[in-house]
Amino acid sequence: MNYFNLPVEKWTNIFVNDWLIPTLGDFFNSISDIIGGFIDLITNIFTKIPPELMAIIIIILAWKFAGRWVALFSAIGFLYLGSVDIWREAMQTLSVVVVATILSIIVGIPIGIITSKSKTVDRIVRPILDFMQTLPSFVYLIPAILLFGLGNVPAVISTFIFATPPSVRMTNLGIRQIPNDVMEAAQAFGATQKQLLLKVQLPLAIPTIMAGINQTIMLALSMAVIASMIGAPGLGSLVLSGISSVNVGKGLVGGLGIVVLAIILDRITQGLGQKK
Template sequence: MHYFNLPLEEWTNSFVDGWLIPTLGGFFNKISYGIGWFIDLITTLFTAFPPELIAIIIIIIAWKFAGKSVAIFTVIGLLYLGSVDIWKEAMQTLSIVFVATIFSIVVGVPIGILSAKHRTFDHIIRPILDFMQTLPSFVYLIPAILLFGLGGVPAVIATFIFATPPAVRMTNLGIKQVPADVVEAAHAFGATSKQLLLKVQLPLAIPTIMAGINQTIMLALSMAVIASMIGAPGLGSLVLAGISSVNVGKGLVGGLGIVVLAIILDRVTQGLGKSKRNIS
């Protein structure tokens, strides 16, 4: 079925090659340098110290926020990472996930608040979020490579785009779910809009926001293997190498490492959300 010709491919390539890269190439290089520096800093923090010290810190965090059983699993999981000699790769993956999650929170939570407060903005941002979530993740890799090259930086950018929508949606939902009578009571006591948001709505919405952050982390981890296709270091590169060489063992080793990180991060963020709910 061909009613008219829509040269979308030519338009897109002309825009990217003819204007975007020549005009904003320097700007993207500066962004790439800044994000690369941040990734290197976090990776250094995770790898410069003895693995035993990092493991103890992670286990304590798991015990405090998720309980004894999760702490025991964390011990077993971290022992696995060390026993198959993929600790460095696990820390590289954790660094990329950490940086992408930080960016998703910094951008996603304020946008979620704005969309909850302003109906017009909500109507505008909702289809954009739908587009970000439904566009195949492989498509993100093409502009990421063009604008930021290969390595951890485009991996963080692609992961950020893919994983941010849950943070926006759940923040929006959390703000809207604050009971109307609580909001009315705050207004009755003379609370300003800023005080209402910071002292009433956000504290009550934190459990829901944490659920969104949990989903963001899981989506970021799910991008580990895909991001390895553009040079991202870590566990995903092991899985990709296993696929390329038809090495089932190597793929299994890297895949189980991703599973270990995913379960630990999932349980800890869930536990943090429950603790915030109990406090509120």
């Protein structure tokens, strides 16, 4: 059933190959250098800290924010990562997740604040977020490869795009859920719009915002295997290698490592939101 012959593929390729890359190639190279340097810094920190010290730091955080059982699970999980010799891969995956999450927070929370203040902006941003969340994650890899090549940088960019919508949505929701009587009381005491935002709205919305950050981290981890297809090192590359060679054991080792990181980060961020 072909009523119209729309050459979408041709138009897209012309736009990308004939205008976008020649015109903005240097700009994307600059972004790649900045993000690449940031990733290398975080990866070096995570991999050069002695594993025992890194494990102790995270176990203490887990105990403080999520309780002793999560701390115990973290200790067992880190023993597993060390015993199967995938600690370095776990830290490489963690660095990609951390950088992508930081970018999502930097971009997502301000956009969430703006959308909570303006219905017009909310109507514009909402379908964009729907598009970002429903577009198959593999599709993000194509422009990421074209614009940033292979390696950690396109992995972070594609992960950032895939994982940002929850932080925008939950920030918007958290601010909109604040009771009107609280806002009226603050305004009655003479609070300015800036004071309302910084001293009333954001503090009360912290649990909801942290839930959005939690979802962002989980989505970023879910991209680990997919990002390995464009050269991202870490646990995802182990799983991908296991798939390619039909090595069930290797895939299981990498998959369980991702599960360990996911549970630990999930419980710590949940606990952090509840503490706040």
